[in-house]
Amino acid sequence: MQVDIRNRPSFANLHVQLGAGDRIIAEAGAMATMSSNIEMKTRFNGGFFGGIARRFLGNESIFVNEFSASSPADLVLTQPFPGDMICTELRGNTLYLQPGAFIACEPGVRMALGWAGLRSWIAGEGLFRLKLSGSGRLWFGAYGAIFDREVKGELIVDSGHLVAYEPTISINVGMAGGIFTSFFSGEGLITRVRGQGKIYMQSRSFDGLAAWTNSHLM
Amino acid sequence: MVMPASRESFQGGVFHASIPGGRSGATLTIARGELIADTISEPSIRFSIPLNQCQIDLGGASNRMVFCRTAEGDLTIFCEEKNFAKELDFQSGGMLAGPLKELKKGLAADANRFRFWLTVSAVACALLLFLGYFGVLWTAKIAIRALPVSVDEKIGSMAFSGMEMGRKLEANHPASRLVQEIVDKLKPHASIPDLKFKVTVVEDADINAFALPGGQIVVFTGLIKEAKSAEQIAGVLAHEMSHATLRHGIERVSQSLGIVAAIQIMVGDVGGLVALGAQVAQTSILTSYSRAAETEADLEGARMLNAAKIDPKAMADFFAMLKEKMGDLPDAMAWISTHPQHETRVQSIQDHQKKLPVVQYEPLQLDLKAAQDAL
Numbered sequence: 001m002q003v004d005i006r007n008r009p010s011f012a013n014l015h016v017q018l019g020a021g022d023r024i025i026a027e028a029g030a031m032a033t034m035s036s037n038i039e040m041k042t043r044f045n046g047g048f049f050g051g052i053a054r055r056f057l058g059n060e061s062i063f064v065n066e067f068s069a070s071s072p073a074d075l076v077l078t079q080p081f082p083g084d085m086i087c088t089e090l091r092g093n094t095l096y097l098q099p100g101a102f103i104a105c106e107p108g109v110r111m112a113l114g115w116a117g118l119r120s121w122i123a124g125e126g127l128f129r130l131k132l133s134g135s136g137r138l139w140f141g142a143y144g145a146i147f148d149r150e151v152k153g154e155l156i157v158d159s160g161h162l163v164a165y166e167p168t169i170s171i172n173v174g175m176a177g178g179i180f181t182s183f184f185s186g187e188g189l190i191t192r193v194r195g196q197g198k199i200y201m202q203s204r205s206f207d208g209l210a211a212w213t214n215s216h217l218m
Numbered sequence: 219m220v221m222p223a224s225r226e227s228f229q230g231g232v233f234h235a236s237i238p239g240g241r242s243g244a245t246l247t248i249a250r251g252e253l254i255a256d257t258i259s260e261p262s263i264r265f266s267i268p269l270n271q272c273q274i275d276l277g278g279a280s281n282r283m284v285f286c287r288t289a290e291g292d293l294t295i296f297c298e299e300k301n302f303a304k305e306l307d308f309q310s311g312g313m314l315a316g317p318l319k320e321l322k323k324g325l326a327a328d329a330n331r332f333r334f335w336l337t338v339s340a341v342a343c344a345l346l347l348f349l350g351y352f353g354v355l356w357t358a359k360i361a362i363r364a365l366p367v368s369v370d371e372k373i374g375s376m377a378f379s380g381m382e383m384g385r386k387l388e389a390n391h392p393a394s395r396l397v398q399e400i401v402d403k404l405k406p407h408a409s410i411p412d413l414k415f416k417v418t419v420v421e422d423a424d425i426n427a428f429a430l431p432g433g434q435i436v437v438f439t440g441l442i443k444e445a446k447s448a449e450q451i452a453g454v455l456a457h458e459m460s461h462a463t464l465r466h467g468i469e470r471v472s473q474s475l476g477i478v479a480a481i482q483i484m485v486g487d488v489g490g491l492v493a494l495g496a497q498v499a500q501t502s503i504l505t506s507y508s509r510a511a512e513t514e515a516d517l518e519g520a521r522m523l524n525a526a527k528i529d530p531k532a533m534a535d536f537f538a539m540l541k542e543k544m545g546d547l548p549d550a551m552a553w554i555s556t557h558p559q560h561e562t563r564v565q566s567i568q569d570h571q572k573k574l575p576v577v578q579y580e581p582l583q584l585d586l587k588a589a590q591d592a593l
């Protein structure tokens with residue numbers, strides 16, 4: 001299976017070339033075009049209740065689609081917002097993904113929806129997170145550009161910008177300055193990541209988009 | 219290959235530069251003083267750290283991830299399985315128990331601090347919302363009181379035209395003239411001098427009278443018929459005129475004000491207020507005031523009567539008469555339904571009368587009998 005990320009970085013999409021017998025799992029709404037010989041099966045994502053929780057709380061569709069082909073075929077997967085996509089390979093390790101970022105993975109990757117906690121929520125990363133483990137390649141997207149950072153120790157990131165992180169990383173919320181500065185500077189809350197491992201960040205945040213849109217509506 | 223002596227294996231991971239991608243999931247075992255990690259990726263690579271060289275740390279997304287690092291920091295083995303820390307401590311002969319306990323304490327303190335701030339923030343948010351909500355309502359009430367009386371007049375006339383009433387008597391009807399003359403006598407003593415009192419007598423057997431905001435006064439023929447003296451009618455009129463001068467109608471509107479209407483008023487939307495007031499009036503809420511407002515109108519009414527040289531006792535007499543009537547005429551007691559607590563009212567009027575300046579009362583030179591006969 002050959003997968004290319006095209007039209008980077010602003011309107012990235014996945015161009016998947018399936019060989020005979022290849023399979024790929026994708027977010028339910030991600031399919032843009034596909035060859036007529038591709039078989040598409042829909043299944044619950046992360047179990048029934050996980051799916052329900054994901055639907056209502058995790059802000060992502062309840063189903064994932066599994067695409068397979070018995071002869072070579074093409075498939076294009078997209079994300080609903082403009083931005084880049086990235087590929088990473090799991091080798092028995094785990095990655096936590098902000099719900100909504102997931103695009104596709106190979107069948108060897110397991111998915112589960114987990115409780116991320118109040119800290120994560122306050123940090124603007126959502127109450128839930130997608131836990132991806134197992135082996136295989138994984139593609140996810142972001143709003144704006146994506147960049148990764150190998151953390152060893154502590155790093156401060158703007159809230160709402162964290163897309164993915166490894167379980168060896170802890171997330172804490174803090175204030176950018178004092179209470180006063182935080183309240184009036186607009187910098188507000190920051191996210192403190194600590195530990196050893198990789199984090200993936202997006203260059204833009206949806207909160208920022210919402211604020212920008214609001215300021216132009218009045 | 220020597221089989222590990224660990225009682226169990228754990229699922230964890232390794233960070234090392236030699237692994238493609240720098241990390242891998244691994245199966246961990248603890249044997250003969252060493253922590254061993256076999257990577258899951260093919261081909262499996264084995265890494266190990268002697269327990270006595272293990273730099274221990276606790277953290278990760280779950281706060282339960284145990285890290286074991288070499289002193290150089292180039293190799294890290296980690297695991298968050300429940301029994302891993304216990305096994306690590308057991309196999310190291312208690313060597314790692316102390317540091318682990320310290321780390322746990324630190325994390326617990328951090329969690330407590332977080333919970334504390336969370337609680338403080340939640341309480342502060344709730345308080346701000348609460349204060350904001352009542353602050354807006356309170357400011358709107360003040361803003362309403364600062365509005366000109368012309369707003370009262372608008373609300374009153376809108377409510378008046380929207381009310382269903384019996385036939386209105388002509389202005390030159392003896393009953394209309396009687397009521398008008400009493401109002402004219404009381405008017406100079408009203409606390410708002412330029413309020414235009416407008417009297418309408420309506421054909422209705424109910425013993426009732428009410429004042430709308432702005433001085434629109436309605437008296438039912440039933441009340442005139444039942445009155446024992448012109449002074450009693452004067453008592454009711456003084457009370458009703460006081461509702462208008464004390465602006466109880468607009469106060470009532472501000473009480474029934476929702477947060478949205480309050481914000482509208484604060485940004486200067488008086489038209490919205492008038493519409494709201496007329497709406498409130500339709501439901502006849504405008505003429506049923508709070509107990510505090512009724513007492514206030516009683517006392518202000520007594521003051522007006524006294525100033526007009528009419529004995530305020532007539533007002534108390536009227537209440538007493540209504541109370542007597544209540545037994546045999548329950549349906550005709552419309553005024554009573556909006557004006558309960560007779561005994562306390564009679565008492566408070568009498569108490570108040572003692573504080574008013576002493577005046578030589580003059581009986582009203584009005585022919586009540588003729589007005590009653592004309593009905």
Ligand SMILES: [Zn+2]
Binds near residue numbers: 458515
């Ligand atoms: Zn009253």
